Amino acid sequence: MTNEHAIEAFGLVKRYGEKAALGGVDIVVPTGTVTAVLGPNGAGKTTAVRILSTLSVPTEGTATVAGFDVTTHPTEVRRRIGLAAQDATVDPLLTGHENLVMIGELHQLPRKQAKARATELLDQFALSDASSKVASAFSGGMRRRLDLAATLVARPQVLFLDEPTTGLDPRARNDLWEVLETLLGEGVTILLTTQYLEEADRLADDILVVDHGKVIAQGDARSLKRQVGGDNIGVTISDSSRLDDVVEILRRVTGADPIVDRPARTATAPTTGGVAGLAAVANALAEADQEVEDLSLRQPTLDEVFLTLTGLPLDGDDDPEPTPRTPEEVTR
Amino acid sequence: MTAPTTSETALVIDAAPRSDADLHPPRGVLHDTWVIARRGLVHMKRQPEQLSDATIQPIMFVVMFAYVFGGAIAVPGSQNASAQRYREFLMGGIIAQTIVFTAFGVALSIANDRKNQAVDRFRSLPIARGAVLGGHAVANIIKALLPIVLMSITGYIVGWRIRGSIVDTIGAYGLMIGFSFAMIWVGVLLGSLVATPEGVTGIAFAALFPITFVASTFVPLSKLPEPLRTFAAWNPTTTLSDGLRELFGNPNTPVKPGDPWSVAHPVAYTWIWVIGVVAVCAPLAVRAYQRSIAS
Incomplete structure (x- = not known):
């Protein structure tokens, strides 16, 4: 493969009637790298993936994947991509092995090769035991792993993962991250969508933050965090009457206005100082003889990223069910 | 390669991308159709109600109708109600009913595919044009x-x-x-226009039961009262049943002068329906299907 960019999309617009699910998006992904599209429900993430994976035709704009135009040469694109849709689309009535063999055969592998590849992938995804079990009996995490294995059957050049870990419990999510991390060194180009900054941070070389069908920020995790003011230091104390002293300490050390949560006896302030900042706060608290229940340095949440980038709080981030905001969600 | 069983074991996933030169050449629409058809057959095997529809139920129908109604319904051409004659009469009708219900099976599998998002999975694969519908058709x-x-x-x-x-x-x-081939297009059209498997079931039962029962499926046409008889005389289920009886040499309602053309020429009339349904429904069905999967 000689293309410098495995994905090149310019000015992608998708309108459903009056409403625009995508309002002019550029996506360029260098071959062999991972790009995350980060945003809340209804931001247009799925619409972008559907266009790039040939499932949906853009209203305006052009896109090239693995060297072929998605609207004029969809079959050539399909031969070179793997797609894991948001709701794992494994066939619930087929076994793990049958699912992978069918996908392999539809990727035009000879039956023998498709069977061998299916066995190999089930083994590598730790699904051998479930090989002859129907997919409807799988756990959520197993179904996602099978779905991911299915996308790899034909050794794609470009992989699309639409919210690969949404709806998984933390343990299954971590397992899947480990699986995805092993793929990073293989030379596959990956475009993944996610609602979790942590996920984008852990897996992606480049992050596109989208909201309401537009890219509102782009960069690697570090530069995005700089835009939102680095990490947060959080202090929780046991005696709520002394919270004002803690606020004073935080303001003095970080130079920023802390956010106070009185019922939780917690004060939080952004810092650019990293561990040194944390140490300074810890020393100041010790000198003031504060009884500290919890002291933490943590990444900003997606909510805080959004608050900084858009000035608006991110809605529905605690809601595990998709909250329809644009026709993208309605028509799916 | 060893199977990683715990998260401590280093995972090895062989996913080196295939270069353009190594891509597998397309294997053709017949290959893809058969792969998708095989999936439809596995579905039947794994769904107890579908499996019983295809195996136990037809056997039960033959036995039930043959012995329950066998002695009660006189087939014209003999003086008395003979169970033996009715059983021979019955087969053409019961086969016709099964064939008409093919439309229901197709519609259901297409609606289920949409519900399970299998449609999206298929559309992201390099499958030959027409193979998904072809696979549904062959399986059904x-x-x-x-x-x-x-x-x-x-x-x-x-x-x-x-x-x-x-x-x-x-x-x-x-x-x-x-006739099965014609019913497939009716099924594709129905499955594409109706969004859910539940909706398909409702419509199929409301439409298919009258069509298969107000006909010479289980009783000779002469036993039906007007105006049901006129409807039944032109109902292709009647002529399919009678056409099969004629071709198998089984007992049938004798044709009298003044009978409608359809009753006098059941085989020809049924073939006209087959051609008419395919000519009208197939293009409509393909268009409806394309529209139902596009976004």
Whole structure:
């Protein structure tokens, strides 16, 4: 493969009637790298993936994947991509092995090769035991792993993962991250969508933050965090009457206005100082003889990223069910 | 390669991308159609209610109708109600009913695919044009033929015989396949227009039961009161049933002067329906299907 960019999309617009699910998006992904599209429900993430994976035709704009135009040469694109849709689309009535063999055969592998590849992938995804079990009996995490294995059957050049870990419990999510991390060194180009900054941070070389069908920020995790003011230091104390002293300490050390949560006896302030900042706060608290229940340095949440980038709080981030905001969600 | 069983074991996933030079060449629409058809057959095997529809139910129908109604319904051409004559009469009708219901099976599998998002998975794969619909068609023709074979065997046990010539017998099976083919397009159209499997079931039962019962399926046309008789005379289920009886050389309602053309020429009339339904429904169905999967 000689293309410098495995994905090149310019000015992608998708309108459903009056409403625009995508309002002019550029996506360029260098071959062999991972790009995350980060945003809340209804931001247009799925619409972008559907266009790039040939499932949906853009209203305006052009896109090239693995060297072929998605609207004029969809079959050539399909031969070179793997797609894991948001709701794992494994066939619930087929076994793990049958699912992978069918996908392999539809990727035009000879039956023998498709069977061998299916066995190999089930083994590598730790699904051998479930090989002859129907997919409807799988756990959520197993179904996602099978779905991911299915996308790899034909050794794609470009992989699309639409919210690969949404709806998984933390343990299954971590397992899947480990699986995805092993793929990073293989030379596959990956475009993944996610609602979790942590996920984008852990897996992606480049992050596109989208909201309401537009890219509102782009960069690697570090530069995005700089835009939102680095990490947060959080202090929780046991005696709520002394919270004002803690606020004073935080303001003095970080130079920023802390956010106070009185019922939780917690004060939080952004810092650019990293561990040194944390140490300074810890020393100041010790000198003031504060009884500290919890002291933490943590990444900003997606909510805080959004608050900084858009000035608006991110809605529905605690809601595990998709909250329809644009026709993208309605028509799916 | 060893199987990683715990998260401590280093995962090894072989996913090196395939270069353009190593891509597998397309294997053609017949290959892809058969892969998707095989999936439809596995679905039937794994769904107890579908499996029973295709195996136990047709056997039960033959036995039930043959013994419950056998003595009660006189088939014209004989003076008394003979159970043996009714059983021979019954087979053409019961086969016709099974074939008409092919439309329901197709519609259901298409609606289920949309519900399970299998459509998106297929559309992201380099599948030959038409193979997904083709796969549904082939799987459902096989699903229709399996009960016909079982019913033929059951029918033989209860006394049904093929008494026609070899040419007529081939003509009978040709008519069955032709009619199943036409019903597939009705099913694709229905499955594409109705969004859910539940909706398909509702419409199919509201439409298919009158069509298969107000006909000479289980009772001779002469036993039906007007105006049902006129409807039944032009109902292709009647002419398919009677056409099969004629070709198999089984007892049938004798044609009288003044009978509608459809009743006098059941085989020709049924083939006209087959061609008409395919000519009208197939283009509409393909368009409706394309629209239902596009976004």
